[in-house]
Amino acid sequence: xxxxxxxxxxxxxxxxxxxxxxxxxxxxxxxxxxxxxxxxxxxxxxxxxxxxxxxxxxxxxxxxxxxxxxxxxxxxxxxxxxxxxxxxxxxxxxxxxxxxxxxxxxxxxxxxxxxxxxxxxxxxxxxxxxxxxxxxxxxxxxxxxxxxxxxxxxxxxxxxxxxxxxxxxxxxxxxxxxxxxxxxxxxxxxxxxxxxxxxxxxxxxxxxxxxxxxxxxxxxxxxxxx
Numbered sequence: 001x002x003x004x005x006x007x008x009x010x011x012x013x014x015x016x017x018x019x020x021x022x023x024x025x026x027x028x029x030x031x032x033x034x035x036x037x038x039x040x041x042x043x044x045x046x047x048x049x050x051x052x053x054x055x056x057x058x059x060x061x062x063x064x065x066x067x068x069x070x071x072x073x074x075x076x077x078x079x080x081x082x083x084x085x086x087x088x089x090x091x092x093x094x095x096x097x098x099x100x101x102x103x104x105x106x107x108x109x110x111x112x113x114x115x116x117x118x119x120x121x122x123x124x125x126x127x128x129x130x131x132x133x134x135x136x137x138x139x140x141x142x143x144x145x146x147x148x149x150x151x152x153x154x155x156x157x158x159x160x161x162x163x164x165x166x167x168x169x170x171x172x173x174x175x176x177x178x179x180x181x182x183x184x185x186x187x188x189x190x191x192x193x194x195x196x197x198x199x200x201x202x203x204x205x206x207x208x209x210x211x212x213x214x215x216x217x218x219x220x221x222x223x224x225x226x
Contacts, residue, residue: 008214014187015204027215029222030206037198039183041145041176046197047169055169058161066158067129071170074123076116082123083112086135092154108137108149126167131155133163136171144182145175164192172196 015030024030039046047055059069074082087105111121122138122145137149152163175183185193187203207222209215 007210009210009218010208012206025208027218028206028208029218030204031225032202033205034187034203035189036187036201036203037185037193038201039196039198041180041183048195051195055165062128062161066131070127071174072125074125079112079117079123086151089154090151126170133158134167136167143180144184145180146184146186
């Protein structure tokens with residue numbers, strides 16, 4: 001690993017603690033700063049029984065009051081419309097703290113509006129009848145399904161059905177049906193993830209000093225963290 005370049009130190013973030021340890025230069029300092037949650041899809045569903053029953057009741061109620069529930073994967077022909085609706089509801093639902101920063105949104109837009117969708121990018125919409133309940137930008141890589149950016153409808157008449165749980169449940173079922181091995185909820189210790197009783201995996205951050213000034217800053221930071 002080459003750490004040469006301008007600056008006094010390098011910050012490495014979101015390092016998987018269960019991966020092979022990195023061989024870091026002398027003076028580097030690593031610490032745990034967050035977690036991610038993984039679900040082993042080779043095992044039987046770990047969904048809590050009371051949650052499973054609640055989801056089944058909710059689906060029956062939705063079918064009766066709104067329409068049949070269906071998870072749809074969006075292709076190239078519908079991606080622009082999907083992005084428009086997804087971005088709109090993201091801004092309405094999170095006006096003060098959007099899920100994607102102004103720096104990241106153009107990158108995601110470029111992913112989606114290229115000549116064709118890359119095979120690892122997955123766009124979903126969960127519908128009840130013809131009404132969208134939720135959207136999700138996900139990706140698949142090496143037998144792992146990553147739940148990158150889900151967004152719920154801002155319609156208060158639909159929020160009462162708990163679309164987030166329904167969306168996650170249907171995505172997990174789809175990933176398992178496709179023979180994928182792992183469902184990665186990605187970073188964030190949100191309570192809803194625990195309903196599936198996943199494995200918690202620590203994520204580490206690390207300062208790597210590049211010169212004496214960086215080494216001093218790293219040392220002061222490590223003393224403050226201890």
